[in-house]
Amino acid sequence: MWWASQRVTWVPSYAALLVVLGRSFGRRAWVLVPLIAVLILASDQLASGLLKPWVLRLRPSHEPGLASQLHLLHGYRGGLYGFVSSHAANAFALAFYLLFTARHRLPWLAWVLLPWATLVAYSRLYLGVHYPSDVLVPLLLSLPLAYGTSRLYAGAVARWFPILPTRSAVET
Template sequence: MRDALNRLDTDLFLWLNGQHAPWLDPIMVFATERNSWFPFYALLIGWLAVRYRKQALYYILTLVAAVVLSDQTASALLKPLTLRLRPCHEPALQPLIHPVLECGGLYGFASSHAANTFTLATGLWLLVGREYPQVKWVYLWAAFVAYSRIYVGAHYPLDILAGAGIGVLAAVLCTRIYRALQRRSSQQRTA
């Protein structure tokens, strides 16, 4: 079963990575580079600050805690635990893939990019999605960044799915903790 799943994952990776075009390479490099998104994060923080004033600090701290949790779960826990080579480090795959960047770290399960972007998308949705349903479009950004990791040869599809799942769970956990603390604080003020 495990071998069949790995083969399916590898085949899907090779197909997705093979869907490349010279004009798309710089777009995917931009998408996969962490520093590319700093202006987006600054705009998001600014929007939260303007819209939510004092509450924005708690929202931002909740999002930061969730991203740290997802990032550390993917990078510090799962990568050293599973020791699954990135496809770009797999000798048998190297002649078959389309490399766009240097490969990066040795291990790839689970994708930190996917974990962190899906944490942010889910955290925003849970915190402000009722009031601003358009934040659901942040999921499209998260999927784009996650797919860029397959495009550049850094992750298998299961690395991405696992990272996305970790991100969703981290955001759910941290927003629930925030809401519980918020309720407790509110009850103490009224008591």
């Protein structure tokens, strides 16, 4: 679970995902991929920039009554506050965004990304740095963020990459 929670662990998977998206979406990937960066930025800021400082709920690893009962791997305790999990928010936002935008071209992708996001979220619980609600709430919050970003993608693609009529349709 330690490795599942480390962002650098997933770099080869992210690189493979970029290759798959580039090959499947062609020029449209130039819209799809930057919107992933926008989505992750929005998701991360919602979790770490807004909700954590607003709610101020201690992580289990920092809770005086719980900390001594937890088995913390490598002494990792995370930051002071944990509601909501940025790891879970970002993972679910990416998974849902690609589910909404790539489900027709890459129907198998959801079967890879949703279990991956679930593993990342579970690893945060396992490591003792989040409560269950810390990973369930971002799952729900990521849905409208991902859907809205997928609508931005659809609008941008319709504007910049319109489907042109075929020659036979023009002649008839």
